[in-house]
Amino acid sequence: MAGHALIEAHLAVLARHLPPDTVDELADGLTETYRRHRDDGVDPDAAARAAIAEFGHPEVILASFTRQAPGRRAALALLGTGPLFAACWGPSLILGRAWTWPISPTATAVFALLLLAVVASLITAATSHHDYRRTRLAAAGGAGLVLLDAAALAAVALAAPVWVWPMALAVPASLARIGLTLRSLPTIVTR
Amino acid sequence: MKAEAQALKGHLDVLLLATLEDGPRHGYAIKEALREGSGGRFDLPTGTVYPALHRLERARLITGSWSTVDGRRRRSYRLTAKGSRQLAADRGSWREFAAAVTALLERRPWPATP
Numbered sequence: 001m002a003g004h005a006l007i008e009a010h011l012a013v014l015a016r017h018l019p020p021d022t023v024d025e026l027a028d029g030l031t032e033t034y035r036r037h038r039d040d041g042v043d044p045d046a047a048a049r050a051a052i053a054e055f056g057h058p059e060v061i062l063a064s065f066t067r068q069a070p071g072r073r074a075a076l077a078l079l080g081t082g083p084l085f086a087a088c089w090g091p092s093l094i095l096g097r098a099w100t101w102p103i104s105p106t107a108t109a110v111f112a113l114l115l116l117a118v119v120a121s122l123i124t125a126a127t128s129h130h131d132y133r134r135t136r137l138a139a140a141g142g143a144g145l146v147l148l149d150a151a152a153l154a155a156v157a158l159a160a161p162v163w164v165w166p167m168a169l170a171v172p173a174s175l176a177r178i179g180l181t182l183r184s185l186p187t188i189v190t191r
Numbered sequence: 192m193k194a195e196a197q198a199l200k201g202h203l204d205v206l207l208l209a210t211l212e213d214g215p216r217h218g219y220a221i222k223e224a225l226r227e228g229s230g231g232r233f234d235l236p237t238g239t240v241y242p243a244l245h246r247l248e249r250a251r252l253i254t255g256s257w258s259t260v261d262g263r264r265r266r267s268y269r270l271t272a273k274g275s276r277q278l279a280a281d282r283g284s285w286r287e288f289a290a291a292v293t294a295l296l297e298r299r300p301w302p303a304t305p
Contacts, residue, residue: 022241024264025218029237031263032219056236064242070249191245 004048007034013058017132018065019191030055063130071135071188074142075125078181082119085177088170089152095164096156103159111151118144139188142181149174199233203243204252205281206233208274211253215269218244244268252277 007030015023033054037047055061066072092098121141128134153174156167199206210216210224222240225233247253252274255266270278 021264021266022245025241025266026238028217028260028263028265029219029222029241032217033237054237056238060236061238061241064239065245068242068246187249191249 003031003034004044006045006048006052007031010052010055010058014061017062022065022191026061059130062132066128066130066132066135069128069132069135070184070191071125071138072128074181074184074188075122075135075138078138078142078145078177079119079122079126081177085170085173088166088173091166092156092164092170095166096160096162098155098160101155101159101161103155111148114144114148118148136188139185142185142188146178146181149178199235202285204247205278205285207240207243207247208252208270208278208281211268211270211274212278215256215267217265217267221268247274 011023011027011030014026018026030051034047034051037050038044042050118141121137121144125135125138125141153171156163156171160167206225207221210221210228216224218241219237221244222235222237225235225240244253244255248255248268251271253268254271255268258265258267
């Protein structure tokens, strides 16, 4: 219990955006600030206003959390390394004559649509500055990327008639990205 | 945020680690330690200290644990071994940097150029 309606309202704004554990922690800090002002003899309303001023406007706090959100950082990392993967997979598909592989047009279209959705969700998460919840889209983008990598690996294993040398870079790169992305997903979802 | 706090940005992490050197503290106590330890010059908005603490925790420089105080959940932080090593390294770097700046800023005759 924070102890004052103004403080409850302040916390309610933060609770709409931040994880419950973080809000509990902020509530403790804000309540401590309020109580210190009360202990100094300040009346409840003035103490609540002073505590909120000292604590910081919700936008300032949310911006601080959003800048460092695991989802935003993961999205930036995945987008930043994207060109490297394109540089590995592009030559693999061209030299391997991927258009001749026995893959249905529907599967190819689904792959392309999923790729677009992944890129869109990662860009949305990476460009979030004040909306912490938006950074969680990185989890969906990351999960989609795992599916895309797995599909690409499956296509190489099952449909490619011959191996070409760029695959020696592309396959380990995708395996590594699958592992790293799966490891970071729980943090993105829970923090 | 006071003007002095702007200068704090590049040094916030090491100062937060330093506030935990004497033992565990919760977020508000850390913010107060920063304010009191700097003679009131570093008076950050309390709410912005928490994201920095979370970042340090993700870097495994500090570790947090929950307790209950007056019916509220409270998260307190303490330095990890990695955090202690980082603090010692950053402190050494800062002393070297500060000594160099002080040496340059102290009033003394500049060497004559040929």
